[in-house]
Amino acid sequence: MSDSQRLDTRLHDRKFVRTFFTSPTAVEGEDDSAKMLRSASTLRGMQAPDVWVPDNEDATAPSMRDEGVENIIEVVAENGASFPGEIHPRVVWHRDSPSTRNAGFEQMLRIADPEAGAVEQIDGFVIPEVGGIDDWKKADEFITIIEDEHGLTTGSLAMSVIIESGAAELAMGELRSEMGKPSNNLERLFLLVDGEVDYTKDMRAMTPTGELPPWPELRHNTSRAASAAGCIAVDGPYDDIRDEVGYHDRIEANQAKGMLGIWSLTPGQVVAANKNPLPPERGEWLVTVGDDTAALTERDGEQHYDGDALALSETSDGYELTVNGDSQLLDETALREKLLDLTAYVPSLNDIVDSMEQFEAARDAGTGAIAMERSATIVIDDVAVDCSAERMWDEATYQAAMTPVRLFQDVYANRPDQHDALIEQYGADVVERATAVGN
Numbered sequence: 001m002s003d004s005q006r007l008d009t010r011l012h013d014r015k016f017v018r019t020f021f022t023s024p025t026a027v028e029g030e031d032d033s034a035k036m037l038r039s040a041s042t043l044r045g046m047q048a049p050d051v052w053v054p055d056n057e058d059a060t061a062p063s064m065r066d067e068g069v070e071n072i073i074e075v076v077a078e079n080g081a082s083f084p085g086e087i088h089p090r091v092v093w094h095r096d097s098p099s100t101r102n103a104g105f106e107q108m109l110r111i112a113d114p115e116a117g118a119v120e121q122i123d124g125f126v127i128p129e130v131g132g133i134d135d136w137k138k139a140d141e142f143i144t145i146i147e148d149e150h151g152l153t154t155g156s157l158a159m160s161v162i163i164e165s166g167a168a169e170l171a172m173g174e175l176r177s178e179m180g181k182p183s184n185n186l187e188r189l190f191l192l193v194d195g196e197v198d199y200t201k202d203m204r205a206m207t208p209t210g211e212l213p214p215w216p217e218l219r220h221n222t223s224r225a226a227s228a229a230g231c232i233a234v235d236g237p238y239d240d241i242r243d244e245v246g247y248h249d250r251i252e253a254n255q256a257k258g259m260l261g262i263w264s265l266t267p268g269q270v271v272a273a274n275k276n277p278l279p280p281e282r283g284e285w286l287v288t289v290g291d292d293t294a295a296l297t298e299r300d301g302e303q304h305y306d307g308d309a310l311a312l313s314e315t316s317d318g319y320e321l322t323v324n325g326d327s328q329l330l331d332e333t334a335l336r337e338k339l340l341d342l343t344a345y346v347p348s349l350n351d352i353v354d355s356m357e358q359f360e361a362a363r364d365a366g367t368g369a370i371a372m373e374r375s376a377t378i379v380i381d382d383v384a385v386d387c388s389a390e391r392m393w394d395e396a397t398y399q400a401a402m403t404p405v406r407l408f409q410d411v412y413a414n415r416p417d418q419h420d421a422l423i424e425q426y427g428a429d430v431v432e433r434a435t436a437v438g439n
Helices: 003-008 035-041 062-082 098-111 133-149 166-178 196-203 216-229 244-255 267-275 332-342 349-364 395-414 416-426 428-436
Strands: 019-024 051-055 124-127 158-163 189-194 232-235 261-264 284-289 292-295 297-299 302-305 310-314 319-323 326-330 343-346 370-380 383-393
Touching (some): 019 035, 019 267, 051 062, 098 133, 124 133, 124 189, 133 158, 232 244, 244 267, 284 332, 310 370, 310 383, 319 332, 326 332, 416 428
Parallel strands (some): 124 158, 189 232, 302 370
Antiparallel strands (some): 284 343, 310 319
16 A cells, blocks of 8 residues: 555544534632542543543643643543543643653553553544654654553554644645655544634734634644545534534534534534434525525425525416526426426435436446436425436446435444434434445
8 A cells, every 4th residue: 555545544532523522620719629520531422532632731721731631541441442432641741842742751651551541442642733754753752652652552552633733734735745654653643623713823914803814824834734645634612612602503513624524512503413424304495596595395205495586487489587686497307407406406315326326226237327317396485496417427426425424324333322313413314324335
């Protein structure tokens, strides 16, 4: 296997990570300073993240971090074996501070001590505030030393980094040429996580309202680097925890970039981020007029438009279609084409699996490409129009369609605690077929 093939292949058991959930390691003024850790360690099903991050950096006061290390050890040793996701504590680190890096080393050394009883349940460490590629190598070397000190297998502890500076963003472009060299163990890299707050500070960026810039370029660069280096990209925290619609929109925008994971700040965000990347339970027709997209309503097997941006009536010569106040006379063929331009279909998991099974059967019979038809009766102002469109499926289309299915299969394989929720959502037959297709 060539170096590029090796790097392009995901190197860890998890191929997808939907949720990155942080918890303070020690809360000041509480009878039990580990209460937040204990609560997080009991999460199960859709409430539990794919990656749980006991956060001994920003989420924990500096005066409580020594106690936070001991809390991590205690809670993970007690509950880590039954926790359904991976566990990656976040330690202190800073590219410009040797003393902070040493403190991070000491935290990891203590947590990874086999005699403390937690390391068997620890999957890796999260390193914040990294800088250039040499700084990444320092963190990797520290973890290698820790593994050697404690008799652990080299590379057994994963390393995830948070991209919080321009230097770290540029360093992502050097990973392919650095990983795999005998002088480092950077293949332990697991997650590349965006930290937009500190990134904004590092870039000295400002907005009139004081809100964070959207930084789409950073998210694209992180997703691209993760794809090129065999890692997984995760977006940073969405601070407006009551804005469920905005969180959903951010996740969808990320998915279009190949970034399927996102930081979750609350259990509610964990549930939303766990469910959102999965294919929908039912297929849905959408209509887009200008910048507005709305779902058509299914009634009696027909797709009804209930908005006011479209109007349709029959004329003696055909039809009059009005789109945002602009009317045009169309014959039946032109009307169908126009409605197909305005609408799109969001396939359900069952729809995707159906199409994949059809293609696999045709491919096994020696056919390289087949036409898949999608049809609907669209009703606007009580005028019904039968529309259908065909899409050619070839091997490339099939492989692209595998991404949501591979995500589903990865979740099913690694999160048995979510099996009941998946069966309840999709039905046992669809789940069985979805886990079998493509294998």
